Amino acid sequence: MLTIALSKGRIFDETLPLLAAAGIVPSEDPESSRKLIIGTNQPDVRLIIVRASDVPTYVQHGAADLGIAGRDVLIEHGGAGLYQPLDLEIAKCRMMVAVRKGFDYEAAVRQGARLRIASKYPGIARDHFAKKGVHVDIIKLYGSMELAPLVGLADAIVDLVSTGNTLKANDLVAVEPIVDISSRLVVNMAALKLKHDIIRPLLDTFASSVAV
Ligand code: AMP
Secondary structure (H helix, E strand, O other), rough: OEEEOOOHHEEEEEEEHHHHHHOOOOOOOOOOOOOOOOEEEEOEEEEEEEEEEEHHHHHOOOOEEEEEEEHHHHHHHHOOEEEEEEEOOOOOEEEEEEEEEEOHHHHHHOOOOEEEEEEEOHHHHHHHHHHOOOOOEEEOOEEEEEEEOOOOOOEEEEEEEEOOOOHHHOOEEEEEEEEEEEEEEEEEHHHHHHOOHHHHHHHHHHHHHHHO
């Protein structure tokens, strides 16, 4: 049995064509089904539906053989025990620093102000500001980060930006890029050895689908 960990939404949707190229078709749509284990047309391949930030944990511990996770999630997790053979170039976006329109971020940095930064990615945020030599207090949030600067919880946020529409709708502006993000295939190290005959061809198919 091969178990693949995926998160619902953009990653799942953009993974479907890759799975199809490998002849794998899920038997249910996780958006309409409440099932967390989804079978496929191949009796020995199943999908598990987990939170995006939990994908590396399932794969690291071998509860899933493979998974697909954003680079944001992988950097924050640390990647221990994971083989990351392939950038799938899906779910692309950018990790950015954003502030309320009118907040002079450059001046605040220049003046050495201590900034309050709200983020779902405390590790990435801490690392970014440490490299810049900016003193920060990190406020960990689990969602709706855009709200934090609007209600005085934070001076800036560190979040993913795709179209920029969410920032715009909340009167925020991106002021600094941190890292370009896309989703990667992650493989459990032990599974790669033990299930090499199934996993290797799958990796090759994914790699040639990405290259197209
Ligand atoms: P947008 O309005 O298109 O810039 O999207 C921004 C919102 O979608 C933010 O709340 C982000 O956290 C989220 N987001 C954008 N791209 C991704 C992605 N690739 N993976 C997960 N969340 C994303």
